[in-house]
Amino acid sequence: MTQTQTQTAIITPAELLAHWQGHLGLTRRTLELFPEESLFTFTPAPPMRSFGTMTLEILGMIRPTLEGFKNGGEWSTELDYKNVANKAALLEAWDETVAYLAETWPKIPASRLLEEEAAYGFPACSLFHLALYLIDNEIHHRAQGFVYLRLLGIEPPSFYQR
Numbered sequence: 001m002t003q004t005q006t007q008t009a010i011i012t013p014a015e016l017l018a019h020w021q022g023h024l025g026l027t028r029r030t031l032e033l034f035p036e037e038s039l040f041t042f043t044p045a046p047p048m049r050s051f052g053t054m055t056l057e058i059l060g061m062i063r064p065t066l067e068g069f070k071n072g073g074e075w076s077t078e079l080d081y082k083n084v085a086n087k088a089a090l091l092e093a094w095d096e097t098v099a100y101l102a103e104t105w106p107k108i109p110a111s112r113l114l115e116e117e118a119a120y121g122f123p124a125c126s127l128f129h130l131a132l133y134l135i136d137n138e139i140h141h142r143a144q145g146f147v148y149l150r151l152l153g154i155e156p157p158s159f160y161q162r
Contacts, residue, residue, distance in 0.1 A: 013113060016128075017105045020135050022162030024098050027142045029157040031055060031094065033149055036087045044151055051148050052090055054141040056081045059097050061134055066104045068119055069112060069127055075119045 011019075031039070031051075040052035060079050068075040084093050113128040122130070146156040 013105070013108070013110050016131065017101070019162075020131070021098070021102070023135055023138055023142075024094075024101070026157060026159065026162050027055070027058070027138055027145075028091070028094055028098075030142055030145045030149070031087070031091060033154055033156065034087065034145070035152065035154075038148075038152055039087050039090065040085065042148055042152065044148065048144070051141075051145040052087075054144060055090060055094070056084060058134075058138050058141055059093055061137065062097050063100055065119070065130060065134060066101065066108070068117075069108045069131075070104065073117045073119070077120070 034051060038050075040050045043050050060077065060081065063079060064076050081093065084090050113131070114126055116124045116126050117130075118124040119130060122133075146159070149156045
């Protein structure tokens with residue numbers, strides 16, 4: 001039994017999902033504020049990426065990671081977002097991914113989140129911590145999006161309203 005398994009949980013998988021969904025909702029509201037013409041083109045300084053491109057990275061990590069959680073560590077990154085080139089398509093892909101998370105997460109046994117695996121070139125860690133990484137990555141890119149919005153003269157949503 002690992003040390004993680006002997007400690008008292010301070011957050012349940014359902015609470016983590018609700019927390020994650022709050023962040024996803026805030027990122028969606030951030031996307032909605034971006035002008036169509038800036039979403040995939042605006043960058044304050046190369047080599048920084050557009051917020052649209054960063055959002056595709058976020059999307060490109062969620063579903064494959066959940067598949068790895070479900071399928072016992074079969075980690076794939078094969079998603080095709082080539083046709084996501086405008087705001088409407090990006091919001092649709094976002095909504096599909098959020099719905100997939102809501103459907104899939106409850107099917108992952110809590111014990112699976114305690115298992116440690118190496119994924120995507122990262123050192124082995126618990127799947128719980130891998131889920132936290134996805135949330136952290138989203139927060140990081142959303143913060144960049146907030147800066148981009150301010151540079152475009154647009155007030156971002158309140159970060160605490162999740």
